[in-house]
Amino acid sequence: MEKQDGRRLRSVVSYVKRGGRMTVGQQRAWDDHWPRLGRTVSELPEGPLDFTAWFGREAPVMLEIGSGMGETTSQLAAAAPELNYVAAEVYDPGLGQLMLRAEKLGVENLRLLHGDAVVLLTEHVEPDTLHGVRLFFPDPWPKKKHHKRRIVSPSFAALVASRLAPGGTFHMATDWENYAEQMLEVCSAEPALKNRYDGWAPRPEWRPVTKFEQRADVEGRVSHDLIFEKQ
Numbered sequence: 001m002e003k004q005d006g007r008r009l010r011s012v013v014s015y016v017k018r019g020g021r022m023t024v025g026q027q028r029a030w031d032d033h034w035p036r037l038g039r040t041v042s043e044l045p046e047g048p049l050d051f052t053a054w055f056g057r058e059a060p061v062m063l064e065i066g067s068g069m070g071e072t073t074s075q076l077a078a079a080a081p082e083l084n085y086v087a088a089e090v091y092d093p094g095l096g097q098l099m100l101r102a103e104k105l106g107v108e109n110l111r112l113l114h115g116d117a118v119v120l121l122t123e124h125v126e127p128d129t130l131h132g133v134r135l136f137f138p139d140p141w142p143k144k145k146h147h148k149r150r151i152v153s154p155s156f157a158a159l160v161a162s163r164l165a166p167g168g169t170f171h172m173a174t175d176w177e178n179y180a181e182q183m184l185e186v187c188s189a190e191p192a193l194k195n196r197y198d199g200w201a202p203r204p205e206w207r208p209v210t211k212f213e214q215r216a217d218v219e220g221r222v223s224h225d226l227i228f229e230k231q
């Protein structure tokens, strides 16, 4: 499929368009903060996004893909004021909730992008620039016929690697064993990435426990972290 300007539209994407309206609080946070903190991927001008200008300062850029309802994102941005922290998410109530949380925590170093992180990385992030990419509990697409929708694939690993600065990290976590194995296999096969550990990374204490990890624990599934570095 081609867009009018010739750029390709992907036919298989890693998300479903979820319904659901924003709560009153999320809508209020959106109205108050979106003009300053948020941008829509499909409305960005062509070419790389100038993060330094947007944040109003030069700092290492950390991109978190699929920030969901923002529990982890708000806490990790608050814990690292030295980073320019960017959250990309397709679900707008989740971004509203993230702005509510950020407001409560007084977070200043966070910007939000509404839309597909693959398009963002491909079209609006310059190669060799990101300090890190985080992908926590991506949609697992557990049925075999849906595995093609999983965001981590060889082309995605190559895309992330190309956008990371040398030494930059790609940190993933999942509670689905065979997705963790897929992540390990795919990223180990990407020549520009090197596993920081021999297999799984130890679970970092600083990564907050979200409902996905809690539920996995209750259901007896083990969560795995994986940390790769751009070489």
Ligand SMILES: C[S@@+](CC[C@H](N)C(=O)[O-])C[C@H]1O[C@@H](n2cnc3c(N)ncnc32)[C@H](O)[C@@H]1O
Binding pocket: 014, 015, 065, 066, 067, 068, 069, 070, 071, 072, 088, 089, 090, 091, 094, 115, 116, 117, 118, 135, 136, 137, 138, 139, 140, 151, 210, 211, 212
């Ligand atoms: C299972 S949730 C996990 C949310 C959060 N990381 C957590 O740990 O609580 C995965 C999220 O990724 C988002 N997502 C999936 N594919 C995406 C994409 N290509 N770009 C941006 N967000 C995406 C979904 O909308 C969903 O909110």
